[in-house]
Amino acid sequence: MSRELPIGLTPPDWLVRNLRPQQAPVNRPAVARAALAMALPLLIGLALGQPAYGALASMGALSGVIGDTADAYRIRILNIAIPQAFGAVGITLGAAVYGHGWLAVTAVTAVALVSGMISTIGAVASVSGLLLLLNSVVGAGLPMPGDWWLAPVLMTGGGLLVLLLALLAWPLRSGVPERAAVAGTYRTVAGLLAASGSTAPGAYEDARHAVTQSLNQSYDLVLAHRARHHGRSPELTRLLAQLNAITPVVEAAPAAHLAGRPLPPEVPAAVRHLAQAVETGFTGPIGLGLPTPTEETGRAVDHALRHTAEVVAAPDVDPLGLVDRLGRPAALRVRAARAAHDVLLSAASWRYGLRLALCIGLAQVLVSIVTVPRSYWVALTITFVLKPDFGSVFSRALLRALGTVAGLVVAAAVLSQVPRGWWDVPVMLLLAPLIPALTPRGYGYQTAAITPVILLLSDILNRQGTALLLPRLVDSLIGCAIALVAGYLLWPESWHTRVGDRLADAVADTARYAESAFGSHVDPPARARMRRRLYRDLSVIRTEFQRALTEPPPTGTRAAAWWPLVVAVERIVDATTAARVRVKHGAEPPSEAEITHVARQLRELSEGLRDTDVLYPVRTDLTGPPDSVLEPLRQEVAAARTIASPHQP
Structure with a gap:
């Protein structure tokens, strides 16, 4: 007989959402590539009598494994190769300031600012900025073996090994x-x-x-x-x-x-x-x-x-x-100029860059004043956690802490029971495949898989064994705390949901789409692009909504209140598209007055959503013929306005 938990012991919904694993199939080729790409450098290093070199190459392969997420071979080249180039720059800069005290603090903080700003350009730039900062932190906190050029070459070579293995099947599966x-x-x-x-x-x-x-x-x-x-x-x-x-x-x-x-x-x-x-x-x-x-x-x-x-x-x-439904692509020169403009003149770019630089700077100052073993782990934790484009900062801090604890249990067994040397190779063959296998499940699962791998490679470099475990836990918790306080709580924009503003933008765009859907002044390709962007924006809103639900109260509670309006706006866009299709296939087109009335209602709804203190009540004077093709659209708009009306509970 099942027993229900007492109400006081029932976990909150936001915590359950964070811990629930995502359903995803196991990418078997990626699993095989991870095992081979991370174990082979260790094997070669041991065979040459230089295990530290093999460990550095495996660290580079780890970044390649994390970035090996694309399906198309053309995209894999950029997804892996470009971040590796930034990573090489990062390890070089970090190693150059290693042991230089406050110069290292200043240099790593400046790299954090640049990393945060370029991360706002797009997905590849985000991973590139991540590797730039990660490797800078590692280089500034850990002595690199050999000449200055050896570490970047080894780490880049490890990442490119992942790319080479990923491209082997290209001639057969192009x-x-x-x-x-x-x-x-x-x-x-x-x-x-x-x-x-x-x-x-x-x-x-x-x-x-x-x-x-x-x-x-x-x-x-x-x-x-x-x-x-x-x-x-x-x-x-x-x-x-x-x-x-x-x-x-x-x-x-x-x-x-x-x-x-x-x-x-x-x-x-x-x-x-x-x-x-x-x-x-x-x-x-x-x-x-x-x-x-x-x-x-x-x-x-x-x-x-x-x-x-x-x-x-x-x-x-x-x-x-051929008509491109998303618009003709701009030349590479034009897109590069736009990216540079966005990085240098965008408020969002500077805001995120400053948040990341503040947190990294605080971490570097802290570990310079207080003796913290393996201090670079503090900044590494912040770098991984403070990536808003990867998900909620709060959720990532929570999952990072829990995943680290789980990973340390595995690492403790490996470091205490497995002798260092040739046994590292079969251990890596077992641990490395867990990274691509568990990453799609969620960030906490990814952290649990990466932690024992990182500790094994760190032990090869410095031979500290189980003495690495407690510092790793303490440093991770310190990093999570800094990210939560200086990168989350001190920035109101991070704990205020943006669902309302984005919904308002979508409704305003729907008004423009409604005006263009039934007029002859807009060519069909432009209308199709407008519709695609609308549905893409609605998909982003759903993602933002799901992300906000993982935040603790009051953010998650406020986000949940927006759900009826999210569904209502989606139904409005569907009704607009349906009306357009019906007109195209024989229905009586609406009059200009009807179109103007509906667009006016949509714009008023948009203004009400943007300023929730001045929500507009439901209007009854903007009606039309009951047999009009726009009647379903008017009903959906009225339903949305009713939901947003201040007269409702």
Whole structure:
């Protein structure tokens, strides 16, 4: 018989959310690469009688393993190689100021400022900034063996070994990850069509969110570095055309859902059939077996699917006639200039850089005044924890502490029972694969996997054995405390949810989309890009909402209160898209007055969400014909305004 916990012993929801492991499949090739890339340098170092050199190369391989997350081979080159270059600069700078007291404090703090600022550019820049600072801290806190150039060469070589192992299958699997991603998007669209008209609570909304995420990932994968490849690779051009072709089907799904009737099962089955053709690269006639549509929304879905089938079956695509749904890419020179502008003149860039520099500076001052064994671990902990683009700072500090404790248990067994020397190689073969296997589960699990590996490599460098355990725990806790106080609590923006402001921006963009959706002054590609950005922004809002729920009260409680409005705004965008599809397939277009009225309601809702002290009450004077194509949209706007109304509890 099960027993319930007393109310006082029930863990809070935010803690449960932090500790719950995320579901993710094990990436077996990444597991194998981690084992080989981290154990091989140790083996070579021992064979040459230089185990410290092997340990440094394994440390470099560890950073490569952490960055080995991309599927496409083209992206892996940048995801691993560019951060390794920054890491080499970092270890060189750190080693140059090792043992120089306050000069080292100043230098590492300055590196932290630069690292934080460049981390705001994008994902690759964020990892590059992370490695720049991490290796600077290691170089400034740990004596490097050999000449000044040896440590950066060894660590960079270890990271590039991971890249080399990742690229071995490129000649055999070129284009396979991209095709699999696009086919996966088609399958999520099939799930969306199967959920259209469903009365199950949240079924359609969850399916639509899955489609948005999959589209974002596929576009990012196919269009990555497209300024170089666009128009040159027939394979990428064809995949981009296939992604564009599924978009009308996605646009027709809201109209089918609002019709309130499930689509025939042959419709999602046809999309799965197309997904198989995309994944295998099949070209030629594709039989869909679609039933004859009998109503307006059915015709919209049927027309979109037949167009998609034509694109999937086409053997060649004209790159000059291909419309990029996210806009034509700017030249590399232009994008570099924009990135430099964002780093130097962006308030967010300076704000994050100063937060990181403040915390690192405090840590360096502390360990310079107070004797702390292995003091560089304090700054390393701060560097990992204080990465807002990686998740909530509070959550990462909590999970870092818990993961460190769990990892120390494993490390204690390894350092106390396993003799140093050749036994390090089989131990690394067992520990290294845990890093890519546990990283997708969550940050705490990743920390638990990395901790024994780091301690094993540290012991090879300084031979302190189990004496490393307590300093590692103390330093990690000190680093977490500094990050929480100086990098979190002292910055109100970090513990105030941004869901409201982002929702307000999305509603304002929806107003502009509504005005363009039914007018002739906006060309279809621009309208499609506007719609894609809207759904991408809504996906970001959902991510921000889920992140805020892991914060303790009052942040998590405030975020939970926004959830009904998050769903309401998503339904507004769906209703706008559905109305556009219905007009395109024969419905009576709305008048200019109707469009103006709806856009006015949306802008008032946006202003109310932005300033929660002046929420606007529900208005009843902005109505239209009950049989208008915009009536479902007006109902969704009214529902959202009712939720946001101060007259509600």
